[in-house]
Each structure stands twice: as C-alpha cells, then as structure tokens.
Amino acid sequence: MAKTQVTMTVNGAAAEGLVEPRTLLIHFLREQLNLTGPHIGCDTSHCGACTVDLDGKSVKSCTLFAVQAEGGDLLTIEGMAAPDGTLHALQEGFREMHGLQCGFCTPGMIMRGYRLLKETPEPSEDEIRFGISGNLCRCTGYQNIVKAIQYAAAKLSGASVKEAAE
Amino acid sequence: MNAITQSKEERAEKLQGMGCKRKRVEDIRFVQGRGNYVDDLKLPGMLFGDFVRSPYGHARIKKIDAAKAKSLPGVLAVLTAADLKPLSLHYMPTLAGDVQAVLAEEKVLFQNQEVAFIIAEDRYVAADAVELVEVEYEELPVIVDPFKAMAPGAPVLREDIKDKTDGAHGKRKHYNHIFNWQIGDKAAADRAFDKAEVTIKELISYQRVHPCPLETCQCVASFDKIRGELTVWGTFQAPHVIRTVASLISKIPEHKIHVIAPDIGGGFGNKVGAYPGYICAIVASIVTGRPVKWVEDRIENLSTTSFARDYHMTTEIAATKDGKVTGLRVHVLADHGAFDACADPTKWPAGFFNIVTGSYDFPVAHVAVDGVYTNKAPGGVAYRCSFRVTEAAYCIERGMDILAQKLGMDPAELRIKNMVRREQFPYQSALGWEYDSGDYHAAMKKAMDAVGYRQLREEQKAKQQAFKRGETRDLMGIGVIFFTEIVGAGPSRNCDILGIAMFDSAEIRIHPTGAVIARMGTKSQGQGHETTYAQIIATELGLPADDITIEEGNTDTAPYGLGTYGSRSTPTAGAATAMAARKIKAKAQMIAADLLEVSEYDLEWEVDRFRVKGNPERFKTMKELAWAAYNRVPKGLEPGLEAVNYYDPPNMTFPFGAYICVVDVDVDTGVTKVRRFYALDDCGTRINPMIIEGQVHGGLTEAFGIAMGQEIRYDEYGNVTGPTLMDYFLPTAVETPKWETDWTVTPSPHHPIGAKGVGESPNVGGVPCFANAVNDAFKFLGSTHIAMPHDHWRTWTVAEKLGLHG
Numbered sequence: 001m002a003k004t005q006v007t008m009t010v011n012g013a014a015a016e017g018l019v020e021p022r023t024l025l026i027h028f029l030r031e032q033l034n035l036t037g038p039h040i041g042c043d044t045s046h047c048g049a050c051t052v053d054l055d056g057k058s059v060k061s062c063t064l065f066a067v068q069a070e071g072g073d074l075l076t077i078e079g080m081a082a083p084d085g086t087l088h089a090l091q092e093g094f095r096e097m098h099g100l101q102c103g104f105c106t107p108g109m110i111m112r113g114y115r116l117l118k119e120t121p122e123p124s125e126d127e128i129r130f131g132i133s134g135n136l137c138r139c140t141g142y143q144n145i146v147k148a149i150q151y152a153a154a155k156l157s158g159a160s161v162k163e164a165a166e
Numbered sequence: 167m168n169a170i171t172q173s174k175e176e177r178a179e180k181l182q183g184m185g186c187k188r189k190r191v192e193d194i195r196f197v198q199g200r201g202n203y204v205d206d207l208k209l210p211g212m213l214f215g216d217f218v219r220s221p222y223g224h225a226r227i228k229k230i231d232a233a234k235a236k237s238l239p240g241v242l243a244v245l246t247a248a249d250l251k252p253l254s255l256h257y258m259p260t261l262a263g264d265v266q267a268v269l270a271e272e273k274v275l276f277q278n279q280e281v282a283f284i285i286a287e288d289r290y291v292a293a294d295a296v297e298l299v300e301v302e303y304e305e306l307p308v309i310v311d312p313f314k315a316m317a318p319g320a321p322v323l324r325e326d327i328k329d330k331t332d333g334a335h336g337k338r339k340h341y342n343h344i345f346n347w348q349i350g351d352k353a354a355a356d357r358a359f360d361k362a363e364v365t366i367k368e369l370i371s372y373q374r375v376h377p378c379p380l381e382t383c384q385c386v387a388s389f390d391k392i393r394g395e396l397t398v399w400g401t402f403q404a405p406h407v408i409r410t411v412a413s414l415i416s417k418i419p420e421h422k423i424h425v426i427a428p429d430i431g432g433g434f435g436n437k438v439g440a441y442p443g444y445i446c447a448i449v450a451s452i453v454t455g456r457p458v459k460w461v462e463d464r465i466e467n468l469s470t471t472s473f474a475r476d477y478h479m480t481t482e483i484a485a486t487k488d489g490k491v492t493g494l495r496v497h498v499l500a501d502h503g504a505f506d507a508c509a510d511p512t513k514w515p516a517g518f519f520n521i522v523t524g525s526y527d528f529p530v531a532h533v534a535v536d537g538v539y540t541n542k543a544p545g546g547v548a549y550r551c552s553f554r555v556t557e558a559a560y561c562i563e564r565g566m567d568i569l570a571q572k573l574g575m576d577p578a579e580l581r582i583k584n585m586v587r588r589e590q591f592p593y594q595s596a597l598g599w600e601y602d603s604g605d606y607h608a609a610m611k612k613a614m615d616a617v618g619y620r621q622l623r624e625e626q627k628a629k630q631q632a633f634k635r636g637e638t639r640d641l642m643g644i645g646v647i648f649f650t651e652i653v654g655a656g657p658s659r660n661c662d663i664l665g666i667a668m669f670d671s672a673e674i675r676i677h678p679t680g681a682v683i684a685r686m687g688t689k690s691q692g693q694g695h696e697t698t699y700a701q702i703i704a705t706e707l708g709l710p711a712d713d714i715t716i717e718e719g720n721t722d723t724a725p726y727g728l729g730t731y732g733s734r735s736t737p738t739a740g741a742a743t744a745m746a747a748r749k750i751k752a753k754a755q756m757i758a759a760d761l762l763e764v765s766e767y768d769l770e771w772e773v774d775r776f777r778v779k780g781n782p783e784r785f786k787t788m789k790e791l792a793w794a795a796y797n798r799v800p801k802g803l804e805p806g807l808e809a810v811n812y813y814d815p816p817n818m819t820f821p822f823g824a825y826i827c828v829v830d831v832d833v834d835t836g837v838t839k840v841r842r843f844y845a846l847d848d849c850g851t852r853i854n855p856m857i858i859e860g861q862v863h864g865g866l867t868e869a870f871g872i873a874m875g876q877e878i879r880y881d882e883y884g885n886v887t888g889p890t891l892m893d894y895f896l897p898t899a900v901e902t903p904k905w906e907t908d909w910t911v912t913p914s915p916h917h918p919i920g921a922k923g924v925g926e927s928p929n930v931g932g933v934p935c936f937a938n939a940v941n942d943a944f945k946f947l948g949s950t951h952i953a954m955p956h957d958h959w960r961t962w963t964v965a966e967k968l969g970l971h972g
Binding site: 030042107130 | 189190192193194195196197198199200201203205206208289290378379380381382429430431432434461463464465691692693694856857859860861863864866867868890891892896898899900902904905
C-alpha cells in the first residue's frame, strides 16, 4: 500500500515517518517511534491504555490514524518525567499511593490524569472518577488511582502532599 | 558506623522488611512507560501471525482455499490442520487430560475456533490475508445449553473421542460427557436429609465469564535453526510449565527451549494455559526460520482463550429447626465447552470445589460433578480464585442465605451458629480438607460491629415498611458472607500438573558486598513480587530490601516452579524464599562464630547481625558476613553464600474473611447502588499491608464486575454475543464502589512465616456478598434466589415479575 510522509512533534522533538493511510497512531508510536509506553488493550476505544495527549486533548491513539496527527503536538508517557529524570507529580503520585499493579493501564491513566488536571486543577473525587472513566483498570479498583491524582493535584497546586497521602 | 548507635528498631525499619508498606520497586519503570511487555518486543525479521476463525458454533469444514491469501504480497505462508497433522501438532494435550485442536481438522466446535494461521510481514497484511482465506462449511446442530448435552440423540460433538468410554477421570456416560467426580459420604448425607427437620434445594448457577486482563494473550516465538534452540517470550503465568509442555509437544529437548515471561499486564487465570496461538507461532518460526509474533485482539481474547465458571450447582442443605446445619449435598453440571482444557491440578477435575462446606461445621456432605461438552470455547480457568473455589463460595453462601430465609433467621446469626469454632482447628472438613487455622467468630464480630449490623437491619426494616406504604421506591439489601478459601497448591501428595508436583522454589545469591539477587519459580502479573519477596529476605537475612533484586519468568535462570495462580505464590514460593534464606543464615552463623571465635551456640540473631550472647558489642552484621563468605570461610566450609529451596507445602492455606455490603435498589429502573462495602480479610501474616489493600480493592472490583454484569453469552445458534468491551462489563471508576478494608491476623501454623495468600480472597468473598445483598433486598417480597449477573435489566425484570411496577 502506498505510504505517506507524516511529521509531528512528539515529546518536544520532531518526529517523522512513512505510514500507510490506514496505519493507526498507536502503531506508528509503538512500532516506528519505539514509544512502547502507550499500550493496546481493546482495539475499540474502550480501555484507554493507548491514551496520549494530542494538541491539548486526551486521545485514544488506537482510534486515530497516524495521518490525522500530522503536524500535531503529542505528549506520551515517555515525555512526562523531567529531562533530569525527576518524575512528574502524577508519576510520583501513582507510586506513592499504590495507584498501579500490573502497570498496563498506567501510561494511559497518567496521560488522562495529566489532561484532567489541566482542565480541572482541583477536581473533586467525583470529577476525577468521571474524568478517568474512559480508562479501564483491571487491577486496582480505582480507589488508589483517585488518590494518586489527588496527590498530584495537591503537589501541582503547591499544597502539602502529605495531606493527600493521608 | 553500622554500629551500636542505631537502635534495634531503627535498624529494622531501614531494612523495609515484612510488615511495612514498602513502595513498589516495579512502579519506577511502569510509571515511565518502561515496562517490558510481550508486544513491546521487536526482533530483526520478525513476522506476524493471525488466525482465520470459524464463524459457526458447530460445522463441518468442507474445503479451505488459501490461494488468494497466499498470493497477497507480504504473506509467507498459511498453516492449516493439514500442515500440522504430519507433525502430530494439529491437536495438543490439555492440562485436563483431553486434547484440543490447534487448527480445526474436520469440524469446528465453537465460534471463533482457530481454522488457519496466516504468517505475514506485518500485522496489517496478516489481517488482510485472514479475509482472503475461503472456507466452506456445512452447519451442524449446536448445543449451548449444558442441560441438553447428554440428552438421548443429542448431536455428537467430539467425533475424535466419541467411542471412548473411559475419559481422563473414569467412565463416560454419554458421548458428550467428560467425567463424573464424587467426594464425601453419600449414604451418610442421604441419611441426614432423610432425618432433617428443614431442607432447602435450589439450582444456583454461576454464569460463564472471562478474566479479561487488560493485556491479551500474546507471544513471540523464535527458532534458531543452527543451534536447534527455541526461545518463546509470552504472557505466561507458569513459564516453566509452558517450557515442559512445549518440549513434550515439539520434541525439542527441554534444555534447548528458553521460555521468558516478561512483564505481564494482568493475568487473573487467563494466562495459565497453553493456547493454539503459541503452538502456531512456534511452528511458524520453525517453518520460516524467523521470529513470529502472535497477539490476540480483544474479541479473540474474550471468545477463545479461557472462559471461567459456567457451573450449575443444585444445592441442598439439611438443618434442624433452630438452624444447625446437618448435611450438604451438591450436584454440579459443569459446562467445559468444546475441549476439556480446564486448568486444574491433574487429580482434581472439579478443582477444589469440595471446599463447598465453607466456613461451616457440616457433619456430612456429598458432592458430585458432571462435566459435559458444549459448542462453546474451551477453558475453565480459575478467574482470580483458587481452582473452582469462587464457585464453591458462591454456592454455599447463597445456600446459607436461602436456608436463613426458610428458617426466618438472620443470615449473620445462622452463619455464627454454624461456623467452625476456634478450638476446632486444625479442622477436618466433611469433604476431606484440613483447615489450618482460623478465628471465624472474632472476625465476624469485628465486621458486624464495624458496619453497625444491627442498626442496618433496623433501617432496612423501616425502609421495607415505608416501601409497603408506598413512601419510597427504593429497596435496601444487606449482603453478609463469611468465606473460607483454599489456596497454595499444593502438597505434592495431592497436586500435580501433567505429573509435575506443585511445589515452588526460590534461589537466593548473596554477593560479596551484601547485595542480593533472588529468583523464584512463580511469575508476577501485577502482584508486586519484586517488592514483597525482597521484604521476606530483608527480614530473614537483615539485608536492606533495596539491595535485593527479585527476578522471575526466565526459565534459564529461575529455579523450576509451577507459577502464579490460585494465590499460590506466597504460600509456596514465599515459603521457599524464607527457607532458602534460613539456609543462608545458618551458614552465615558458622562464619560469624569463626570470626568472633565463639561457638555457634553462643551467638544470637538480632535484626541484621549475629552477636555474642551477653556481649552485644561483639557482633558481625550480615553484610560483613557476606564479604567474609567470599574472603575467609572457616576450614571445611565452601566459599560463597547462596541457597536454593524447593518447597513442597505440608498443607494448603485457608485464608478467610467476613464481608458486608449494603445496596439500594430502585425498583422502577433496576439500578443498584452499592452504598457501602466492608471487607475484613485474614490472610495470616501480612507481608506488605499496602499491597494487600491493593489486592483487596482489585479483587472486590472484579467481583463487582462478575456479580453485577459480566457474562459471556451464547445464543441458540452458538454465536458468542458481545465479546467486546462495548458489551462485556468491566467497571469504570464511576460504577466502582468505594471499598473499606479491615483485617485480623491468624497465622498459618505450617507456613514458615505464617502467611496465607490474599490476591483472590476478595473475588471469592465479594461475588456472593454482592449477590446476597441484591437477593436480600427482594427477600421480604417472597423472592428466594435471583441468578447473577445482577445488571439493571435483570434487576428490573425481577421487580416486574414480583408485580412491583403496578
């Protein structure tokens, strides 16, 4: 099948590649850019394991063609930690609050949490639960994921994270 | 500097040993997207495999024409049964003593069964080629109802074994019959029923569900023709068993097979078995000489690899008028699908279903299980439970509620009256188990006090009256259960898989600097083994957990073990870890005695050191002893400091717990809302309370999914309806209730550290607790038993049938 050139910004750096028009964004990220943090869990947009941030929105990269991201600005889990390796508040929160077990949903969940906190910096518990309801987790029962996002919200707003941890 | 200035408590705390809420080691890579799952693997020249699957539940294959598929650019080959047959690989043995078709030969027996395997340059081309394979079928009559499987004149499903009168577990009564398994004293149980003052009888069905981990089953097989060696990376809960099976099937010597289970994205029983995809990927790699990746999509996962449950339990309890149970009889009709691929220990075709007497002191009991073939996917795995234990818990806990209703007793009171008492442990159950330890009454009391059980019942009574007066359309249900699990298979006298005893193992190596690598025969799929096993070693050896690397899943380096399922890791490999550490400690003690120039008997252990009794300033830390082990060992002692232990547990462990749930049901919409869920778990010694709580949250959420919505349904034509996440209920954060957790600690007397295992308890206890709560809501209106799943539609239907909609 004929291939098309795509160019986009991924985690702050220029990225390009040749893709078929039908190539899914998730496959472009995972197989051509070797960004294997976003995962494939369902192929039908339900599980959210493939969630990445595109132009200021959470998107499920299994349901976009790579060509639809042409010229876009993408952030994946691989771009979340600071260049010096310092974890983002969400990454730290997930570990501190035991917000993950098998780790398969985690990259998508963190990316969704990232956009959620941009949209709603001080979310209520119900807002968090609704805000992540497009991302499925089979291990944690969500309770500690909610706490992890609360931890990050507190940290990002400069409040004491200790309170969130309790 | 290590010295004496730090108190014993400070030093102990620094180790991050057992009992502390140690943060997980695994998380560092997972939160950065640096996990290493199977589909992340990319090898030079790697090909992709994909299946052509049957659209029919039961049909004869008239013709397979793969010419168009083969001519598609990028397609290397199309495998069918005809290609596998000369290699005797068109069927593979199952763990249950049956065979399963790898690629269908003459017939397909369930929808989505594997018919042909495409090998192509990439996954898109493989998927295109699947569409180009033309298969001609002749449809045959379908059996989807297990109750019709053994009817006279029923369609013959398994032509390959139709004349076989003996199955893997004795005589077969019918060509669609698999086995009849019985346990207990039938005559004594019958006598108890003849004399009983009160009896109940109910068909309690546990619907077909699927574990549905977020990562599907997948593998990469790579055969090196020059070396004659096969490497398989896969989502394997039991990598060593997979290696042995691969060797037996492929005839490649076992030392030339390398099986590697990297990070696994959840298992819950789905990843115990061997599936046609693994065999086809291996064959494809041998044929092409290139690595071959096979990755299930979600539909394939839900409709082909391993269902769970599908147990239809006719349950009878005999009791006295004042509520003392006197006998239990259960007959189970078990739907095993088209091939008997149940993942149970060899001698246990119904798993440990004979834990069905539960937490109650039944003087006599009898269980009979008949397994039958139907036109459904094979499997029968333990979805987040020990073998058939969740079925047993659901059966007895529903049964006890139905009995309480008949007696007009409170269900908690009935349970308390019949629970095994503390002084009865070790307790011999009527169906052959020896429960190791428990204090059921204390746990039940703690749970009832915590939720204010009496007040809840008062509130419920007031609500029921208000409902009858027409003042509310809400019903309130209180679910109360007390479960006993049986985990940690198992003693080799009872349990084996394909003849391999179900021990497990640990190997610990202490390096000269006191850093450690330890490897186990189990395999974490999210349970946090890299964190918790290190805590066991830290406490046993006085070395900081942060200096201990835990490695699992590589059959070349890890000692042989039977894997992780049935909550067996802590009871078996956890025990092996403690025992191996103790071997090391014994050697270290000899080295310490030599260095301190005292007798070994003059030394005592304190946190991280051996010190001279009565002279605590003279000591050697474990770190110092590690160095000495590579530097100056006493005469006659080998250098080095490492040990292996293969632990064959003397008994299984019996975790237990008391769960209470409150639901509100809107009779006009069928919507149920879990107002409160309290879970008290006793898993013996607690290694990491944070991880235990996480396991309980997750298990309860899976239980919520099963009880309130999950079902793999088949229509009358054998179509599996809705095997996608659009239809199959996985709770989101919005529906999932908030969990309250609590605990008591009753150590296992036979386990080296007293731990029992916890991962599956919340599923075992959770399912009947939700079900009892929904049933309890309708009980006062005359309803006896409502079948799962309690989705809104079914709940509305119940209300409709009870005439509540006017």
